[in-house]
Amino acid sequence: MRPVTTTLTEQELEIMKIVWERGDSTVRDVYETLLEKRKVAYTTVMTMMKILEQKGHLKRAGGEKAYIYTPTKPKQQVIGNMVKDFIERVFNGSAEPLVMHLVEAEHLSETECKEIEKLLRARRKS
Numbered sequence: 586m587r588p589v590t591t592t593l594t595e596q597e598l599e600i601m602k603i604v605w606e607r608g609d610s611t612v613r614d615v616y617e618t619l620l621e622k623r624k625v626a627y628t629t630v631m632t633m634m635k636i637l638e639q640k641g642h643l644k645r646a647g648g649e650k651a652y653i654y655t656p657t658k659p660k661q662q663v664i665g666n667m668v669k670d671f672i673e674r675v676f677n678g679s680a681e682p683l684v685m686h687l688v689e690a691e692h693l694s695e696t697e698c699k700e701i702e703k704l705l706r707a708r709r710k711s
């Protein structure tokens with residue numbers, strides 16, 4: 586049996602992005618936002634939000650008519666942890682091959698390259 590992971594799946598991340606953007610949300614809030622992008626069942630959204638609660642990404646509180654879900658961690662922290670996990674699993678903990686791949690595969694725009702250069706200069710100074 587696989588150990589329970591707190592890393593988000595694609596669907597879970599999609600839901601978390603909505604909750605981070607909206608703030609406190611009901612299942613219906615998230616469901617209606619998702620419906621604007623694609624067809625999805627209400628029960629699927631409800632199940633996914635319960636899973637996110639079990640994983641510790643959402644906190645549930647009783648509202649007047651429906652549960653209110655709140656993120657337990659800031660977006661940047663969760664995404665940072667996901668990136669660290671990806672680098673650990675795919676590149677054995679080294680970010681260098683990831684950056685090299687992005688640069689060599691030309692996935693970075695000129696603006697992104699300049700921003701990375703700026704961040705590297707700032708890091709060297711500190």
